[in-house]
Amino acid sequence: MTDAAGFMASHGERLVDNGYPVIPIMPGSKVPGRFTAGRWxxxxxxxxxxxxxxxxxELDIWRRWPGSGVGIACGAVVGIDIDVTDAGLAFELARLxxxxxGETPCxxxxQAPKRLLVYRAAAAFPGRKRLPLExxxxxQQFxxxxxxxGTGQPYAWPEETLLDLPLASLPVVDEASAMAWLDRAYGLIPPDQRPHSLRLDGSEGEWRGPSDPRGTYDAVKAALAYLPNEDLDGHSWITMANAIKxxxxxxxxxxxxxxxxxxxKSGQSGKSDTAERRWKTLRPHSIGAGSIYGWAIARGWVPPPEVTLNAQAAERAGQPHPAVGLLAKATAAPAPPPRYRVPPELLAVDGVLRRFVDYAMSTAVSPQPFLALGAxxxxxxALAGRRYxxxxxxxxxxYAIGIADSGGGKDHAxxxxxxxxxxxxxxxxxxxxDLASSAGxxxxxxxxxxxxxxxxxFGQFLKLVLAPRAPAHKAAIWAELTKLYTSAAEPYIGAEYADQKARPRVTxxxxCACIWGVTVPGPFWQALEGGALADGxxxxxxxxxxxxxxxxRNEAPAPMDPPADLVAAVQAIARGVPGHSHGGNIADAMEASAPIHAxxxxxxxxxxxxxxxVRREATDLLRSHRGTYATALFGRHAENAAKLAMIAAVSRDPARPVTEARDIGWASRLVEHCIGTMLREAESKISDNDTEAKHKRVLEIIRDGGRLSRxxxxxxSQFxxxxxxEEILASLVEAGLVVVEQEAGTTKPTTYYAAVVPNDLPLFAGRAR
Structure with missing residues (x-):
């Protein structure tokens, strides 16, 4: 096997079938990677x-990436990494x-004699490093x-491989036993084979935070707890002294x-004041708190959100802010985040579309113009089906879905x-x-x-048909809807059964199957967590x-009787273009087997x-989002825009419809809005796991609050x-999604959290509106 052949293509499917969470590895490295825009x-x-x-x-995408290696994401899987070059010692540590x-066959x-032993976690726990062991x-991943x-050769599995042994068959370890092994194993490492340097010169110690070298006492003390002084070499000892000073x-x-x-080593020279004398001579430069934080973070430290890292920020927090009055007003009445709005130009339609929206609005107690437009x-x-x-x-x-909360008038249209x-x-x-079965x-x-x-x-319907263990007759509905969508311009030919008399083939x-589904938000977004958004x-x-x-509320809704002009207009659409033969009288009667000439x-x-x-822009969007679930949505951008533009033209003049540039512009903007809605809501509401769901929920709390105190x-977030x-807040701050601020209080500083408003470029760019 070579990089060119692609390890993911050859081994990925078997590993996934065996229960392992795989990730793509960049060729010639040990680093997880993505292949996008022609490069890793x-x-x-x-x-x-x-x-x-x-x-x-995901596997279908990754296996197409050239030269992709296969990594294992740890969590359910645990790796015991023995990174020693003494063959006898490596064998002894593996025996221990x-x-x-427990003995693992994997x-x-x-690079022999270094080795990694694979186990299964009883429950997920954080890893720990005591170099050269981890x-x-x-x-983490391996x-x-x-x-x-280093060797230029494929990794070897001298006994059994993960390809042949399911995850459930691996021996189980828990955190206590793994850490007990690490402590005992580290005691077997001879002093001359232990690292005597903090490895301060590599990227592991590179700090990309504020350039101010000053830190705070509490933060530095917390970070040092993750940097034990295990008989380090003199250079590392002096480097740490400079960083602290x-x-x-x-x-x-x-x-x-x-x-x-x-x-x-302390005191072995017979001098008890060596560290004291060294401190007095230090003149540090090009180093500081950031270096200490970086080394500690690389070894598992997560800065607590209540601890301020930068001295200048701590000083500012301890003093009255120059704009304390303005800040007090802002705290009392935080500015809400920008609201989601339906652009009014999307409702600027004419013809039957306009007449229907006006009818639905005038007769509704709770008017919902955007849902009326969708209906x-x-x-x-449906009326234009097989005619145009x-x-x-x-x-x-x-196919369209209307989403509104209960009691909001979503059913009126x-x-x-x-x-x-x-x-x-x-x-x-x-x-x-109600769609009870595919046969129905x-x-x-x-x-x-x-x-x-x-x-x-419709959200409950989706949850039922998309569930991993959906009943066969329900799951088949979704498959048939997909086939019908792509068969509107040709004969739909159903399945063949052995008993043609009892179950004849459907042709x-x-x-032309059109769907208008309405739902409340929760079940709909929950239904998409199974991968329906990504598989298209x-x-x-x-x-x-x-x-x-x-x-x-409309306290005086009009009577529900449809206006005569609306009734006449929909009848005209159902008749089609006067004088155009759609296939004869049988076709006009909508016989399923009639030939059609739309x-x-x-x-x-x-x-x-x-x-x-529109087509060029759709292609650009597909290229720029290659490898993400967004491509499934962008892939329908131009198609849906063309359909909607034609519907607008038919709505305006069913007798002699012509699609105008304004129809294309309206349709494209509507499709863009629908795609943007899907992507935005998916980002905040769809989660791959419970941990991600909790992160998103806390972020939504902070976004909705504008600026919230601790x-x-x-x-x-009592849930x-x-x-x-604490872990979620620290993660959100570290990811740059939330900023934390401190303001002086009467007794102690008050901590505030605010969501970062991204300076996003428009999702759809390149065309004047």
Whole structure:
């Protein structure tokens, strides 16, 4: 096996089948990576894979990356890394592991005699390093299959490999036993084989924080606890002295003396004041608190959020702020984060779309114009089914979802659609309001091949059909909906069964199935946590999320009787273009087997240019988001824009429709808004695991609050333990998603948290609006 052949392509699937969480490794290295824009780059957030199994769509993407090695994300898996070059000692340490932790048949050799032993964790726990030994645990990783950068040869598994042994078959270790082995094993390392340097010269000690060398006493003391003085060499000893003195000045003297005296070498020279005399001679430069923090973080230290790292920041916090009055007002009434709004130009429609939205708004107690627009689009799409096509042979079948909270009026537009179609004598276009089985869905379309299915509680429906253990008849519904979506321009040919008399093959000529589903937010976003967003199955749906769950009430709604002009307009769409033969009288009657000749809706010259620009932009978006779940959404961008533009043209003039540039502009903006809604809400609401869900929930609390004191954050996150809260806040601060500030109080400084408002570029750029 070579890098060129791709270890992920050869071994990834078997490892995943055996229960191991795999990650891609950059060729010729030990570093997790991503292949994007034609090159390998480090994979910054690979640690998310430590908390869940690898998903099939991830593996499908990674196996196509050239030369990808295979790493194992630790968490459920534990690696005992023995990084010693003495063959006898390496064997003895491995024997001790077998005695204390159990014999494991999975031993990986990179550069002999160094070795790594693989175990299964009873419960996830953090790793620990005592060089040259390390327990690789939660949030860490090791390479399983790749070419070793030092030897140029593939990693070897002299006994059994993870390819042949499921995760559940590995011997189990817990944190206590792993750390007990580490302590005993470290005692066997001869002094001359222990590292006598803090390794201060490499990237491990590189600090990318504030350039001010000064730190705070509490922070430096906490960091030093992670930097034991295990008989270090003289250079490291002096380097640490310089770093402490630069960070704290004379205040750090006692910390230095205590740290220095913790070494076994202290006092061996017969002089008890060596550290004291060295301190007086120090003149530090180019080093400081940041170096200490960096070395400690590399060894597992997480700075507590209540501890200020920078001295200048601590000094500012201890003094009244120059704008204390203004800050007090801001604290009393924090500015709320920008609200999600539906751009008003999306509602600037005409024709049947306009008439229906006005009808639904005037008759509603809780008017929801954006949801009314979504329902109108699906209704027109069904009525135009098998009657109209785009020049590229796209049809008017549309899948859309309306999202609003309970009691917000999300069902009203559904009721209005039924009223209109019944008044127009077009109720045959209405499918069932519940999809019970795939067979029922196909039978409905056999009776009338152009139908609108209006489904209530669509989020619960999705949770049922997308569940990993969904009943077969429910899971089949989702598969049929996917097939029907892509069969609107051709015959749909169903499955063949042995007993053709009892179960004849279903054939439907150019079916047009439109879906308008309504749901509350929670179940819908929960349904997408199984991977539907990434595998493209939900990308066919346009998401209409209301910007006001509880709008101002209409205390005097109009009667529900549809206006005559609206009824006449929908009847005109159902008739199609006068004088155009759709395939004869049988086709006009909507027979499932009738040949179809849909009318091609032309584009004006300006619309042609606008549509070409939309296609180019869609391609650019796909390229820039290669390897992410966003490509599934961007892949439908141009297609949905073309469909909606045609629907707008038919809505305006069903007798002689022409797609104008304004239709392309409106349709593209609507699709962009729906995609942006999906991506934004997915980022904040869809989680791969419970840990990520808690992080996102705390971040949402801080974002919604604008600027919250520590006590406010605690009060609003009672679902967390104190330890969880501290770890999550520290993680959010470290990731740059939250900033922490301190202000002087009457007795002690008050800590505040605020979410960082990203200076994002527009998701869709490159076209003038």
């Amino acid at each position: 780059v480090p994979y910054a957030d690979w640690t998310r894979h430590a908390d869940r199994p690898t998903k099939s769509f 592991a077998g005695e204390m932790l 031993i990986r050799i990179g 327990v690789l645990a939660h949030g 390479v399983a299959h790749a070419t070793h950068p 630069a960070a704290l000045g004379e205040e750090g003297r006692q910390l230095w003396l205590d740290w220095s005296k913790s070494s076994g 109108a689009i699906c209704m027109v799409g 096509r785009t020049p590229t042979d796209l049809r008017s079948n549309v 559904r009721r209005c659609v039924k009223r209109v179609l019944y008044a127009a004598g077009l109720d045959r276009y209405l499918g069932g309001e 869905l196909l039978t409905s379309l056999q009776r009338h091949p152009a139908r609108l299915f209006q489904v209530d509680e 439907i000529e150019q079916p 199955s939900i990308a066919r749906f346009l998401v209409f999320l209301t910007d006001e769950d509880y709008p101002e 009318y091609t809706v032309p584009l004006s010259p300006d619309a042609e240019g606008a549509m070409q620009a 006590s406010d954050v605690t009060r609003r 967390l333990s104190r330890r969880e809260r």
